[in-house]
Amino acid sequence: MTSLLLFAFPKFLGQPQGIFWRSAIRFNSSAKSRWLDRQKGDSFTREAKVQGLRSRAAFKLMHLDDKYRLFRKGCSQRVLDLGYAPGAWSQVALDRTGPDGVILGVDILPCAPPRGVNAIQGNILSKKTHELIRLFFSKHFQLYQEDQLHKDNGYFQHMLEQELESLTLNSDKADPQCERSKIEKTPIDVIVSDMYEPWPQITGFWNNFTNSAYDRMANTTGVAIKDHYMSMDLCDAALITAIDLMKPGGSFVCKLYTGKEDKLLEGRLKQVFDVVHRFKPSASRNESKELYFIGLKKKHEVDKLKVFLE
Numbered sequence: 001m002t003s004l005l006l007f008a009f010p011k012f013l014g015q016p017q018g019i020f021w022r023s024a025i026r027f028n029s030s031a032k033s034r035w036l037d038r039q040k041g042d043s044f045t046r047e048a049k050v051q052g053l054r055s056r057a058a059f060k061l062m063h064l065d066d067k068y069r070l071f072r073k074g075c076s077q078r079v080l081d082l083g084y085a086p087g088a089w090s091q092v093a094l095d096r097t098g099p100d101g102v103i104l105g106v107d108i109l110p111c112a113p114p115r116g117v118n119a120i121q122g123n124i125l126s127k128k129t130h131e132l133i134r135l136f137f138s139k140h141f142q143l144y145q146e147d148q149l150h151k152d153n154g155y156f157q158h159m160l161e162q163e164l165e166s167l168t169l170n171s172d173k174a175d176p177q178c179e180r181s182k183i184e185k186t187p188i189d190v191i192v193s194d195m196y197e198p199w200p201q202i203t204g205f206w207n208n209f210t211n212s213a214y215d216r217m218a219n220t221t222g223v224a225i226k227d228h229y230m231s232m233d234l235c236d237a238a239l240i241t242a243i244d245l246m247k248p249g250g251s252f253v254c255k256l257y258t259g260k261e262d263k264l265l266e267g268r269l270k271q272v273f274d275v276v277h278r279f280k281p282s283a284s285r286n287e288s289k290e291l292y293f294i295g296l297k298k299k300h301e302v303d304k305l306k307v308f309l310e
C-alpha cells in the first residue's frame with residue numbers, strides 16, 4: 001500500500017514518514033463522510049439551510065452580536081469581515097446593519113459574496129490587501145457606487161486595484177489636494193474575523209487538482225498546538241488591521257484556537273480596546289477548541305510597536 005502511494009505521489013519520497021502519513025490521513029474519505037454525517041445531524045446546520053444562510057457559522061456571530069451589540073441599524077456602519085467565505089457572517093452583518101451598512105468581505109480564497117456584500121480576494125497578511133481595504137471604504141472610492149453594479153456582483157476588484165496603482169504612481173506629486181489625501185486613514189467601524197480553516201466547499205466546482213485546493217490553506221490540523229499558533233498569527237494580523245484601519249470607538253471580534261498564548265493575545269487586545277471579553281457561542285461545538293475574543297471601544301492612541309513588543 002505504502003509503495004503504491006509513493007508511486008502515485010512521488011513528492012512524498014524523501015519526506016519523513018510522519019509527514020507522509022499525516023498528509024495521507026487528511027485526505028481520508030472516511031473523515032470526510034464523518035464530517036458530512038455530523039453536519040446532517042446538526043440543528044444549526046439545518047436551521048442555516050432553512051434561513052438561507054450560507055453556513056452554520058452565522059449563528060455564532062448572531063450570539064456574539066446579541067451579547068455585545070456590535071451592529072447598529074441606521075448608523076451607516078462600515079464592517080470588515082475577515083475570512084468571509086462562504087459568507088454567512090457577512091449575511092448577518094448586512095442584515096443587522098440595515099440598508100445603509102457597508103460590508104466588505106476579504107478572503108484568501110475566491111468566493112462570490114452574498115447579494116449586497118462586497119468582496120476582495122486577498123491575503124490579510126499582505127500590505128496591499130490593507131491598502132485595498134482602506135481604499136474601498138474611503139469616501140473617494142464611493143464614486144464608483146453610483147453605478148450600483150456592486151449590488152448584484154460585489155465590487156470589481158480590478159477597479160480597486162487600478163485605482164490603487166494610479167494613486168501609487170502619482171504619490172510623489174506635490175499637490176496638497178492630491179487624491180491620496182481624500183482617503184480616510186481609519187474608516188472602519190467593526191472588524192470581525194473568523195479566519196482559519198477554509199470553508200468545506202463540496203459542490204459547485206470541478207476539482208482537477210491532486211488534492212483539494214482549500215486543504216492547502218490553513219485547515220485545522222488536529223494538532224492542538226499547531227492550530228493554536230497558526231490561529232494566533234491570524235488574530236495578530238486581524239489586530240494589526242484593526243490598529244491601522246479601525247476608527248477609535250470601533251468594535252472587534254476574532255477567533256482563536258485556545259492554547260498557551262491566550263493570555264498574550266488578551267493582553268495585546270487590552271492595549272488596543274477599553275473593554276475585552278472572551279466568549280464561546282453555543283453554536284460553537286463543545287469539542288472544538290475555538291474561542292472568540294471581543295474588543296470594544298477602540299482606544300484613540302494606539303502604539304502598534306508597543307502592543308507587540310510588550
Ligand SMILES: C[S@@+](CC[C@H](N)C(=O)[O-])C[C@H]1O[C@@H](n2cnc3c(N)ncnc32)[C@H](O)[C@@H]1O
Nearest residue numbers: 057083086087088089107108124194195196198
Ligand atoms: C471558517 S471560514 C469563515 C467562515 C465565515 N465566517 C462564514 O460565516 O461563512 C475561515 C476563512 O478564513 C480564510 N482565511 C484563512 N487565512 C486567511 C488569510 N491569511 N487571509 C484571508 N482569509 C483567510 C479561509 O480561506 C476561510 O474561508
